[in-house]
Amino acid sequence: MRIRELLSSGRPSFSFEFFPPKTDEGLESLRESVRALRDLDPTFVSVTYGAGGSTRDRTIELVSEVQRHYGLTAMAHLTCVGASRDEIAQVLDRLKLGHVKNVLALRGDPPKGEESFTPPADGFAYASELTAFIKQRGDFCIGGACYPEGHVECVSATGDRDLNRDLENLIKKTESGAEFLISQLFFDNDKYFEFVARARKAGIGLPIIPGIMPITNVEQIKRFTTMCGTSLPATLIREMERFRDDKNAVLSQGVAYATAQCFDLLQRGAPGIHFYTLNKSNATRTILTALRTIWPPAMKPA
Numbered sequence: 001m002r003i004r005e006l007l008s009s010g011r012p013s014f015s016f017e018f019f020p021p022k023t024d025e026g027l028e029s030l031r032e033s034v035r036a037l038r039d040l041d042p043t044f045v046s047v048t049y050g051a052g053g054s055t056r057d058r059t060i061e062l063v064s065e066v067q068r069h070y071g072l073t074a075m076a077h078l079t080c081v082g083a084s085r086d087e088i089a090q091v092l093d094r095l096k097l098g099h100v101k102n103v104l105a106l107r108g109d110p111p112k113g114e115e116s117f118t119p120p121a122d123g124f125a126y127a128s129e130l131t132a133f134i135k136q137r138g139d140f141c142i143g144g145a146c147y148p149e150g151h152v153e154c155v156s157a158t159g160d161r162d163l164n165r166d167l168e169n170l171i172k173k174t175e176s177g178a179e180f181l182i183s184q185l186f187f188d189n190d191k192y193f194e195f196v197a198r199a200r201k202a203g204i205g206l207p208i209i210p211g212i213m214p215i216t217n218v219e220q221i222k223r224f225t226t227m228c229g230t231s232l233p234a235t236l237i238r239e240m241e242r243f244r245d246d247k248n249a250v251l252s253q254g255v256a257y258a259t260a261q262c263f264d265l266l267q268r269g270a271p272g273i274h275f276y277t278l279n280k281s282n283a284t285r286t287i288l289t290a291l292r293t294i295w296p297p298a299m300k301p302a
Contacts, residue, residue: 015273019048029279037284073102075102082123102143128172180208183195183211185213187225187261189268208271214284
């Protein structure tokens with residue numbers, strides 16, 4: 001099904017994001033995670049595109065497999081990195097053959113070893129351009145990314161995050177054909193709701209699904225947040241630092257924080273939760289099971 005239609009049901013959406021592993025062992029581990037999470041009946045699952053488009057073929061294979069063998073609505077990530085228009089068209093044709101109807105259009109990160117993004121020859125420089133191209137190539141439901149704290153590369157002359165220009169870029173995505181939005185990870189819910197308010201004021205009426213990553217490793221989350229420009233609340237990082245050498249304690253603290261964060265998001269009107277699973281099932285399964293225990297499933301989000 002098309003994700004935009006699933007989001008119109010009036011019930012909170014719960015979705016999972018996976019990335020294509022590079023080894024056969026990692027692939028089997030991913031399949032185990034998909035099987036473990038399938039029983040939670042997610043609204044959809046997504047499969048990312050490797051840095052620099054490095055896992056293009058495996059992304060296509062995985063997203064088709066998830067949909068065909070596991071009976072889940074699947075979405076393929078697609079980026080502008082390292083691909084011409086013809087190559088992107090070929091990817092879209094392969095997704096059609098696999099009956100994949102949903103695509104998340106992204107600019108993508110620079111390839112490994114490169115500090116800045118350079119548009120490929122006969123390719124695209126922006127996610128809005130990619131979105132418009134996908135729209136022309138078939139009946140895909142297209143999602144877009146958004147950044148509650150602003151895109152890390154969208155800065156003003158003073159070096160501060162330029163939230164106004166970031167919002168202008170988002171408007172271009174929606175005008176190009178994006179039908180729903182998934183946010184970058186964040187840990188302060190007020191930043192998400194402030195962003196949603198700005199988007200609504202600017203005329204963006206699409207569903208904006210918050211992206212949540214449970215903390216399972218202190219150093220790992222520090223790397224992720226630095227890379228994507230997301231802030232970590234001081235109280236949270238102090239608490240996590242207390243247990244950094246105790247993996248089980250870090251996991252428990254991370255799951256507890258994410259569960260409370262998700263409940264608050266739903267209670268305040270978020271249309272659902274998109275979990276960045278890092279190909280692991282335990283933390284996400286624990287959080288979603290708890291949410292479904294305490295959140296009335298029939299309650300319609302604002």
